[in-house]
Amino acid sequence: MAGSISERRDQLSAERERVWVQLAELGVGRDSYDEGFADTGQVTAERGEVEALAGSLRDTLSDIDAALSKFDAGTYGQCEECGGPISEARLEAAPAARTCIECASKRR
Numbered sequence: 001m002a003g004s005i006s007e008r009r010d011q012l013s014a015e016r017e018r019v020w021v022q023l024a025e026l027g028v029g030r031d032s033y034d035e036g037f038a039d040t041g042q043v044t045a046e047r048g049e050v051e052a053l054a055g056s057l058r059d060t061l062s063d064i065d066a067a068l069s070k071f072d073a074g075t076y077g078q079c080e081e082c083g084g085p086i087s088e089a090r091l092e093a094a095p096a097a098r099t100c101i102e103c104a105s106k107r108r
């Protein structure tokens with residue numbers, strides 16, 4: 001059945017795997033990262049990009065983890081702000097969404 005809860009959970013687990021792989025590919029957290037790179041401005045700029053990307057990947061990961069824990073709590077699909085339901089279309093586009101579209105747009 002399309003759009004079922006268990007399907008969404010599988011989708012999130014798969015997404016989580018992908019994010020982990022991306023983080024691993026960036027070499028984030030590896031001590032050897034600094035060694036072997038010349039200290040040039042270009043490398044510094046590239047590093048900044050890598051760190052920005054790693055930061056957004058970690059944010060994604062924490063959203064996914066939060067969403068996955070909601071399956072266990074039985075609150076998946078529920079807005080963290082107002083407690084109302086998050087629309088199916090929004091979950092389709094962003095399975096790890098924490099808030100409904102109304103609260104998300106109010107925030108900015």
Ligand SMILES: [Zn+2]
Binds near residue numbers: 084099101102103
């Ligand atoms: Zn809401």
